[in-house]
Each structure stands twice: as C-alpha cells, then as structure tokens.
Amino acid sequence: MTPDIKPLVVGNWKMNGDRSMLDQLALTARGLDDDLSERVDVALCPPATLTYVTTTLVEDTNLLVGAQNCHAQEKGAHTGDISAEMIADCEAEFCIVGHSERRTEHGESDATIRAKVEACWRAELTAIVCIGETETQYDAGEAEAVLGRQLMESVPDGANENTTVIAYEPVWAIGTGKTPSPDDVANIHAFLRDRLVERFGGPGERMAILYGGSVKPDNAAELMSVVNVDGALVGGASLKAQDFLAICEVYRSL
Ligand SMILES: O=C(CO)COP(=O)(O)O
Numbered sequence: 001m002t003p004d005i006k007p008l009v010v011g012n013w014k015m016n017g018d019r020s021m022l023d024q025l026a027l028t029a030r031g032l033d034d035d036l037s038e039r040v041d042v043a044l045c046p047p048a049t050l051t052y053v054t055t056t057l058v059e060d061t062n063l064l065v066g067a068q069n070c071h072a073q074e075k076g077a078h079t080g081d082i083s084a085e086m087i088a089d090c091e092a093e094f095c096i097v098g099h100s101e102r103r104t105e106h107g108e109s110d111a112t113i114r115a116k117v118e119a120c121w122r123a124e125l126t127a128i129v130c131i132g133e134t135e136t137q138y139d140a141g142e143a144e145a146v147l148g149r150q151l152m153e154s155v156p157d158g159a160n161e162n163t164t165v166i167a168y169e170p171v172w173a174i175g176t177g178k179t180p181s182p183d184d185v186a187n188i189h190a191f192l193r194d195r196l197v198e199r200f201g202g203p204g205e206r207m208a209i210l211y212g213g214s215v216k217p218d219n220a221a222e223l224m225s226v227v228n229v230d231g232a233l234v235g236g237a238s239l240k241a242q243d244f245l246a247i248c249e250v251y252r253s254l
Pocket of ligand 1: 012099169173174175176177212213214215233234235236237
C-alpha cells in the first residue's frame with residue numbers, strides 16, 4: 001500500500017465468459033458494500049461482448065467496469081477492432097493496455113501500446129498499462145532494465161494518477177501459480193515508484209502500481225500489504241465471485 005493512494009483491484013476475465021457468467025458479475029457487485037468500497041476500488045474487465053450488458057447490470061452498485069484492449073484510432077477501416085471511444089460509449093471507465101498476452105500474441109510494441117494509452121486518455125478512460133519481464137529476463141537479472149524501458153516507452157508524457165494505472169505482471173507468474181517473493185515484489189515496486197517520480201514528479205508519487213500474476217485469496221493479503229503495491233490485477237481468480245471478493249476483502253483489514 002501507499003499512503004494517499006486508494007487501492008484498486010481489477011479482474012481481467014481474458015477470453016472467458018459468456019452471458020451465463022453474468023450471475024458471477026452480479027454476485028461480485030453485490031458483495032461490494034459501501035464500507036469495502038471506501039477502502040478499495042474494484043473493477044471487472046469482461047470480454048468486449050459483455051461490456052455494455054455489464055455496465056448496465058452493475059449501474060447502481062460499487063463495481064466498476066473496464067475493457068481489456070482498444071485500438072489507437074477513434075474509428076475507421078480496422079475490421080474486428082474496438083476503439084477507446086466505443087468502450088467509453090459502453091460506459092466503461094478503464095481499459096487494460098499492453099497486457100503481455102497482447103504483446104506476445106499480437107506483437108504489440110511499446111510504441112503501439114503508448115498510442116493506445118493516448119487513445120484511452122482521448123476517450124477519458126483510465127489506462128491500466130501492463131509491464132512485465134519474462135522468466136528468461138528475470139533469470140538473467142534483467143528485470144529492472146526491461147521494466148524501466150517498458151515504463152518509459154509504453155507510458156506517454158503527461159501521465160497522472162487520474163489517467164493512468166501501472167500494472168506490474170511478471171510474465172512467468174501469469175497463470176502459473178508462481179509468484180515473486182514479497183521482498184522481490186517490494187524491490188520491483190520501489191524501483192517502479194522511483195522511475196515514476198523521476199519522470200512525472202508529484203503525479204508519479206500518486207499513481208497506483210498494481211501487482212498481477214497468480215494473485216489468489218490465499219496470497220492476496222501478503223502481496224497487497226507490500227509497500228508500493230496499490231492493488232492487484234487478477235486473472236483466473238476473478239472468474240468466480242467468491243474468490244474475487246475474497247481478494248478484495250483483504251482490504252477490509254489492511
Ligand atoms: O494476467 C493476469 C491478469 O491480467 C494474471 O493472471 P492470473 O491471475 O490468472 O495469473
């Protein structure tokens with residue numbers, strides 16, 4: 001945690017979920033009472049097919065909604081793509097950008113990601129910018145160099161705490177059940193905080209830095225209590241309301 005930064009827990013459903021899972025969404029929304037929501041912001045990012053029905057469903061609840069990706073352009077001949085403006089039109093507030101699965105499966109470069117972040121800002125969405133090193137890079141002691149570069153090149157100038165959230169997701173921890181030790185997470189998040197403050201000044205002090213990669217109900221309290229860890233980006237464990245809520249619930253006593 002960081003004093004003065006409201007924590008944020010984001011669920012990323014990835015390419016999972018159809019209308020039959022809307023009951024899990026409704027259950028999640030119902031579990032977020034006002035006391036918990038004063039302590040932590042909680043957002044779910046279902047697949048794009050469910051964005052609008054989700055925002056409609058959770059309209060009068062404390063659950064926030066985001067998307068998982070956007071195109072950099074506002075509109076045009078880009079078959080199959082969705083613009084940040086279209087996501088905003090669905091009344092979502094967040095958009096994940098630069099997830100490692102997009103970087104590897106779709107060859108997204110830091111420059112592409114940076115343009116997408118600018119698109120999010122243009123549409124008044126908060127961009128959740130993902131960065132993370134591979135296992136090979138981690139083993140070679142290159143994590144900081146890789147993360148520093150991704151942070152510098154994926155995040156545009158002028159970022160601030162209202163427009164931008166950083167999510168550190170070590171690629172080797174995603175969907176594997178492996179996580180870095182709390183000490184490792186502390187060191188990386190301190191490094192990221194320093195870089196953010198160096199580049200953005202005051203806003204860099206106030207930008208949330210989430211941790212993602214195998215966050216589960218049984219490790220959430222330990223990870224979320226690490227200094228400079230301002231929340232979580234949760235994949236698999238966000239698919240079941242009970243597990244996702246259990247992760248959010250750790251903020252009731254932190
Ligand atoms: O990639 C992730 C969230 O964006 C993390 O996924 P898991 O929580 O399933 O490891």
